[in-house]
Amino acid sequence: MIFAKVRRAALGAAFLLVTACAASPEPEGDASPPASGQPQTSASQAAPGEVLTSDNVTHVVNVPRTAPLNGPMDWNTDLAFQGDYLYMGNFGGFSIFDISEPTTPKIVSQVSCPAQQNDVSVYENLLILSIDAPRSGEDCDSTESQASWEGLRIFDVSDKKSPKYVGAVATECGSHTHTMVPKDGKLFVYVSSPGPEPSSETCPPPHQLLQIVEVPLDDPKSAKVVASPEIPIEGQGEATGCHDITAYPEKNLAAAACFGDGFLLDITDPVSPKLIQQVTDDENFQIWHSATFNNDATKVLFTDELGGGSAPTCSAQVPVTKGANAVYDIVDGKLEKRGYFKIPREQQETENCVAHNGSLLPIPGKDIMVQAWYQGGVSFLDFTDSANPKEIGFFERGPYPERGIAGSWSAYYYNGYVYSADIQMGLDVLRIDDPLTDPAKNVKMDDFNVQTQKSY
Incomplete structure (x- = not known):
């Protein structure tokens, strides 16, 4: 959930693999914070790799990357949870951790299955991976040469020590991310991917905002694309597709971040989502990310991945409304923008930093979220007051000692702890102890699969 492919650069998304040392985006307009923004402090002076936290946040433990998923491009990506297990995607495959003792997570198994970017979700005994760059075939031993396949891979993880490859589904333009939508005993998967690319074998025009895959639970090998709904859009030209979709099946709603715009969808019929509203913020948002x-x-909190995750956008030169979060209230069924949030700590010019993956903390009556910011670390924010969101805690490291792309890709709350997938450093476990978050x-x-929300 970090960047679009080089061959889809026309969408305006930066590609980390070739822009690993991108410069800061040029500021547009007044860089001073608006009333609803967060003023930035001076640049962090933390030494390379040094851990800093607010007084209410504890860095519990770090589990470094290990072979076979610790090569130069084996970046950790997304997370999913089930019972006492954590599943972590990685460009080299995926890992399963036993987190029954959160202070001492243990690796149960690691599966080598290279692909960009292997975002992960879990449902019952099935694990699904998103593959967002063409490969020679659907199997794990495929290569980047003679690339003609991309989409979803499916594994049986009933035996956590020995996951088994089940099958795959080819999807147009691959799968940048995916979202599970369980409904009436069926499992639907919304596939997000940018496109089209006329010269590509796997991404021909036209390309819709999303594709829908049905995964039969009794026969996952027969999973297939069952719909590519035509959702009316305005102002995107030929570039379509979504970066990330969050579904809330209990509410029959989904919110889609689709590169140029945000969408609110009615998913009462999960195979035929209907457009409720399309919102645009050309002044502040570059890449509607999640x-x-x-x-x-x-409410819906949308994020902007300005610079595609590769640039140091958490600096005084970049306005606090860019590379940030925007909070929208849902009023009479429609989205109304209220305020912005960006971490208040200015990062160094060597640190890629921008709003990325996060999740709610289950606190009745409060809207509190934990969120990854790459080398900006992990931030806890309270957006109960939609117009004035504020940070209430943080964790970060000093610059990655070897420079380049690093930091927290995903940070999610699960049963008393926050788990952060650090691209380079491995799995971090955090705890926040604060009157606001203790409930x-x-x-x-x-x-817990963050893109499939449930009420609490």
């Missing part, structure tokens, strides 16, 4: 509902689905410790989750 979306998070609050618990009662009266979350009373909520027990049985599983």
Whole structure:
């Protein structure tokens, strides 16, 4: 969930693999913070790799990357949870951790299955990976040469020590991310991917905002694309596709971040989503990256991945409304923009930093979220007051000693702890102890896939 492919650069998204040392974006307009923004402090002076936290946040433990998933481009990506297990995607495959003792996570198994970018979700005994760059075939031993396949891979993880490859589904333009939508005993998967690319074998025009795959739970090998709904859009020209979609099946809603715009969808019929509203913010948002509902689905927090995740956008030269979060209230069924949030700590010019993946903390009556910011670290923000979101805690490291792309890709709350997938450093476990967040410790989750929200 970090960047679009080089061959789809026309969408305006930066590609980390070739822009690993991108310069800061040029500021547009007044860089001073608006009333709803967060003023930035001076640049962090932390030594390379040094851990800094707010007083209410504890860095519990770090589990470094290990072979076979510790090569130069084996970056950690997204996370999913089920019972006492954590699943972590990686450009080289995926890992399963036993987190029954959160202070001492243990690697149960690691599967070598290279692909960009292997974002992960888990449902019952099935694990699904998103593949967003063409490869020679669907199997794990495929290569980047003679590339003619991309899409979803499916594994059986009933035996956590020995996951088994089940099959795959080819999707047009691959799968940058995906979103599970369980409904009436069926599992639908919304596939997000940018496109089209006329010269590509796997990404021909036309290309819709999303594709829908049905995965039969009793026969996952027969999974297939069952719909590519035509959702009316305005102002995107030939460039379509979504970066990230968050579904809230209980509320029959989905919020889609689709590069140039944000969308609110009615998913009462999961195979035929209907457009409720399209919103645009050309002044502040470059890449609509992801979306998070609050618990009662009266708000949506959208993120902007300015620079595609490769640039140091958390600096005084970049306005606080760019590379940030925007909070929208849902009023009479429609989105209304209220405020912006960006971490208040200015990062050094060697540190890629921008808003990225996060999740709600289950706190009744409050809208509090934890969020990854790459080398900006992990931030806890309270957006209960939509017009004035504020940070209430943080964790970060000093610049990655070897320079280049690093930091927290995903940071999610699960049963009392926050788990952060650091691109280079491995798995971090954090704890926040604060009167505002302590009620979350009373909520027990049985599983958690961040793009499929559930009420608490």
